[in-house]
Amino acid sequence: MQLSLGKYLKKTTEAAPLAVFRLFFGIMMFASIVRFWLNGWIEKLYIAPKFFFSYYGFDWVKPLGDFTYLLFILCGITALMVAAGYKYRLAIILFFLSFTYIELMDKTTYLNHYYFISILSFLMIFLPANAYFSIDAWRNPARAFQKIPQWCIDAIKLLLGIVYFYAGLAKINSDWLFRAMPLKIWLPSKYDLPLLGDLMQQEWVHYAFSWSGMLYDLFIPFLLLWKRTRFVAFLMVIVFHVLTRVLFPIGMFPFIMIVSALIFFSPEVHHKILNFISKWFSISKQRFDNLKTHQFTGIKKKVSIGVLSAFFIIQLLFPWRYLLYPGELFWTEEGFRFSWRVMLMEKAGYAQFKVVNAKTGNRFYVNNSDFLTPFQEKQMSFQPDFILQYAHFLADHFEKDGHENIEIYVDSYVALNGRKSTPYIDPEVNLLNFADSFKHKTFILPFEDEIKGL
Amino acid sequence: MIKISKFLLIATLLFAVACSTDDDGDNGGESNGGDNFDRGEMLANWADNIIVPSFVAFQETTQRLEDVSKAFAENPETTELNVLKAQYKAAYQEFQTVEMFQIGKAEELNYRSFLNTYPTKTENIESKIASGNYNLKLPSNFAEQGFPALDYLLYSYGSTEETLEFFTANPEYITYIVAVAERINALTTEVTASWEGDYRDTFVNNTSSSSTGSVDRFTNDYVMYFEKILRSGKIGYPAGAFTGSPSPTNVEALYAGDISKNLYLQALDSFEDFYYGVKINGGENGPSYFQYLKYLEDGTNSESITASIADQFSAIRAQSSALDSNLKSQVETDNSKMLAAFDELQKEVVLLKVDMLQALSISVDYVDSDGD
Numbered sequence: 008m009q010l011s012l013g014k015y016l017k018k019t020t021e022a023a024p025l026a027v028f029r030l031f032f033g034i035m036m037f038a039s040i041v042r043f044w045l046n047g048w049i050e051k052l053y054i055a056p057k058f059f060f061s062y063y064g065f066d067w068v069k070p071l072g073d074f075t076y077l078l079f080i081l082c083g084i085t086a087l088m089v090a091a092g093y094k095y096r097l098a099i100i101l102f103f104l105s106f107t108y109i110e111l112m113d114k115t116t117y118l119n120h121y122y123f124i125s126i127l128s129f130l131m132i133f134l135p136a137n138a139y140f141s142i143d144a145w146r147n148p149a150r151a152f153q154k155i156p157q158w159c160i161d162a163i164k165l166l167l168g169i170v171y172f173y174a175g176l177a178k179i180n181s182d183w184l185f186r187a188m189p190l191k192i193w194l195p196s197k198y199d200l201p202l203l204g205d206l207m208q209q210e211w212v213h214y215a216f217s218w219s220g221m222l223y224d225l226f227i228p229f230l231l232l233w234k235r236t237r238f239v240a241f242l243m244v245i246v247f248h249v250l251t252r253v254l255f256p257i258g259m260f261p262f263i264m265i266v267s268a269l270i271f272f273s274p275e276v277h278h279k280i281l282n283f284i285s286k287w288f289s290i291s292k293q294r295f296d297n298l299k300t301h302q303f304t305g306i307k308k309k310v311s312i313g314v315l316s317a318f319f320i321i322q323l324l325f326p327w328r329y330l331l332y333p334g335e336l337f338w339t340e341e342g343f344r345f346s347w348r349v350m351l352m353e354k355a356g357y358a359q360f361k362v363v364n365a366k367t368g369n370r371f372y373v374n375n376s377d378f379l380t381p382f383q384e385k386q387m388s389f390q391p392d393f394i395l396q397y398a399h400f401l402a403d404h405f406e407k408d409g410h411e412n413i414e415i416y417v418d419s420y421v422a423l424n425g426r427k428s429t430p431y432i433d434p435e436v437n438l439l440n441f442a443d444s445f446k447h448k449t450f451i452l453p454f455e456d457e458i459k460g461l
Numbered sequence: 462m463i464k465i466s467k468f469l470l471i472a473t474l475l476f477a478v479a480c481s482t483d484d485d486g487d488n489g490g491e492s493n494g495g496d497n498f499d500r501g502e503m504l505a506n507w508a509d510n511i512i513v514p515s516f517v518a519f520q521e522t523t524q525r526l527e528d529v530s531k532a533f534a535e536n537p538e539t540t541e542l543n544v545l546k547a548q549y550k551a552a553y554q555e556f557q558t559v560e561m562f563q564i565g566k567a568e569e570l571n572y573r574s575f576l577n578t579y580p581t582k583t584e585n586i587e588s589k590i591a592s593g594n595y596n597l598k599l600p601s602n603f604a605e606q607g608f609p610a611l612d613y614l615l616y617s618y619g620s621t622e623e624t625l626e627f628f629t630a631n632p633e634y635i636t637y638i639v640a641v642a643e644r645i646n647a648l649t650t651e652v653t654a655s656w657e658g659d660y661r662d663t664f665v666n667n668t669s670s671s672s673t674g675s676v677d678r679f680t681n682d683y684v685m686y687f688e689k690i691l692r693s694g695k696i697g698y699p700a701g702a703f704t705g706s707p708s709p710t711n712v713e714a715l716y717a718g719d720i721s722k723n724l725y726l727q728a729l730d731s732f733e734d735f736y737y738g739v740k741i742n743g744g745e746n747g748p749s750y751f752q753y754l755k756y757l758e759d760g761t762n763s764e765s766i767t768a769s770i771a772d773q774f775s776a777i778r779a780q781s782s783a784l785d786s787n788l789k790s791q792v793e794t795d796n797s798k799m800l801a802a803f804d805e806l807q808k809e810v811v812l813l814k815v816d817m818l819q820a821l822s823i824s825v826d827y828v829d830s831d832g833d
Contacts, residue, residue, distance in 0.1 A: 118832070120831075192819065192822050193822055195757070195822070198498070199670045199674075200670075257832060258831035353819060355815045355818065355819045355825070357815050369705045370705055371701065371702060371703055371705035371706075372697070374703050384825075385824075421815070422816050422819050425819065427816060428816050
């Protein structure tokens with residue numbers, strides 16, 4: 008075992024797939040940032056709100072007012088630098104930091120896709136993605152390498168595999184498979200799609216999509232790994248992601264996944280891609296084909312492999328943390344995020360906060376729109392950690408306004424996957440008695456139904 | 462040079478991709494075959510059988526309001542004043558049937574804010590009248606016109622005789638009343654004309670399922686109206702639901718007093734009728750939310766949302782029978798009944814905003830952001 012691991016770590020391969028990956032990744036990220044900006048989302052999501060929902064432990068990460076735009080500019084420029092492989096290490100570190108900072112500013116905007124980008128860019132810090140077909144390699148032939156260790160490419164395949172496989176595991180539950188929820192709610196509302204609109208009304212289609220989605224996620228990593236099924240699998244990747252793009256407001260993500268899946272192809276394919284690009288831009292690709300191998304040595308090797316091993320162990324274990332919490336995961340959402348639970352729930356809620364003076368019994372309701380954007384209010388209304396953080400914010404706010412002996416209660420209702428709305432948070436509980444933590448939130452009322460499965 | 466132009470080409474393409482990835486409301490893409498619920502028909506029912514006839518009927522009352530205000534200006538006598546007061550009440554009542562339709566021209570004009578911002582700013586009205594210099598078209602003057610301003614002018618100076626006496630001594634008040642009545646009518650005429658003109662087709666043909674489609678946008682407005690205008694505005698603010706201290710001066714039609722409950726009930730009736738697709742000019746109900754939810758319910762085994770919504774409408778109405786016809790008196794004598802009304806309305810908000818919107822797969826937020 009010791010031997011074969013050592014052997015594996017010494018195995019080398021062409022650097023071309025990683026170079027192609029770096030190039031497309033950078034371009035996609037740049038396009039995403041530009042799109043985000045042009046949609047006016049920087050203003051809407053990070054400048055306009057008066058209050059931001061922080062991740063536990065990250066309440067020091069806040070939008071920077073108008074400087075938030077600079078953050079996005081930094082993120083966009085470093086994405087381009089990554090694409091070009093120009094001062095790569097610095098660029099990917101800055102990209103990781105700025106992108107992650109942006110995501111940490113307000114958890115209202117949490118998406119699995121953004122988390123994926125964050126950890127992928129973290130992973131890329133430790134990979135020699137600029138060894139080949141990069142400005143760095145062009146300018147400094149001493150640091151140009153045609154070959155790199157095999158594990159550098161496998162690391163990306165492994166991360167993609169985890170994302171797909173875990174997303175597939177999460178779909179093994181009774182709502183998804185036996186009630187076709189939430190697709191049964193989402194698909195019929197796409198009545199105006201050309202050709203597909205009427206099909207989306209059929210119940211069997213909802214079930215077919217649910218089951219095939221689950222099977223796709225579970226098996227696609229393996230079909231991509233195996234040479235004989237690879238090409239068909241890649242076609243499936245394209246069809247699947249284009250379909251999700253057509254059906255759901257999912258942004259750039261489908262394109263990112265399609266391009267990422269190219270990493271599974273052999274080096275020859277990537278050389279062809281690079282040849283094509285070289286011709287188009289009249290770049291002499293031969294300059295990079297120096298047959299040299301990039302070797303990780305000494306401390307660098309130890310740190311890289313150590314960090315990445317820890318990284319993957321965490322990635323493999325973290326999604327299972329929900330098992331440590333009592334209650335239905337979809338209902339409490341304790342351990343829901345960062346676990347590749349994608350498109351699993353149609354959840355909506357309504358939360359009416361009540362501010363009570365404990366001494367006089369005087370009470371009044373809070374107008375949420377005084378403090379939150381509609382988007383924030385929507386996200387807050389069905390997630391307990393949001394509700395708790397907001398309750399504390401309200402207490403601070405009304406205390407400043409001169410109110411005394413404040414207690415905060417909430418009347419809240421949540422509907423999950425087409426079930427009728429039911430009370431969500433115990434209305435008799437003063438939320439100020441609780442501080443946010445990773446512990447189970449006892450003020451969540453139990454889920455009145457059962458969802459079987461993982 | 463060639464390299465640069467290629468870079469530019471790629472950059473342009475990227476830009477195009479980045480910009481075009483937002484699916485904006487593509488008009489018209491109707492496909493109503495099969496067992497598809499016909500949203501185009503629902504939009505047409507809303508427009509042709511409810512919204513347009515409501516505005517036409519309301520516009521007749523505002524026209525008459527303008528006419529009788531001018532008749533009063535020409536001949537400031539008791540009869541004319543009484544006719545004006547009666548017409549103010551009739552028009553205010555009728556306004557409740559269109560207040561929820563804040564879409565299209567009405568949205569563009571800030572129609573609701575111009576016609577019904579209350580409490581009205583009485584000092585500003587007095588100073589404007591005193592200076593004789595005012596421009597009611599400015600958005601900064603929401604709170605000095607519309608029905609709440611008429612309410613103040615017609616009912617705050619005592620009995621009809623006292624009021625008449627006051628106006629006779631200060632004819633500039635009559636001028637202001639006429640200006641307010643004209644403004645109400647002009648805005649209503651503009652909105653009605655827009656619905657009778659191009660906007661009807663724009664509205665009905667935009668059957669897109671995206672957040673810019675008519676069903677999505679209207680439904681957001683409709684639910685928002687119930688929550689913010691009907692629940693909070695007519696009941697919540699006077700009851701002090703958001704401050705803890707009852708505030709009787711926040712009731713609608715504060716000075717005329719005895720009509721405030723009727724205005725509330727009319728708004729509720731119109732809202733409920735709309736939900737059921739009740740046609741203004743009679744006939745069998747057309748397709749609306751009720752029918753849409755029924756269509757969707759058939760496919761699921763969940764508890765009936767339509768039954769819950771219907772029950773809650775009944776509960777709200779049952780509770781309202783306990784309210785004084787003058788909501789101001791109700792707040793002053795027994796505010797707990799007002800808070801009870803608020804709580805009943807609140808339950809309906811949950812059903813509409815959570816259960817109904819989820820069933821219809823309509824997103825509440827206006828930010829068209831990405832999903833997972």
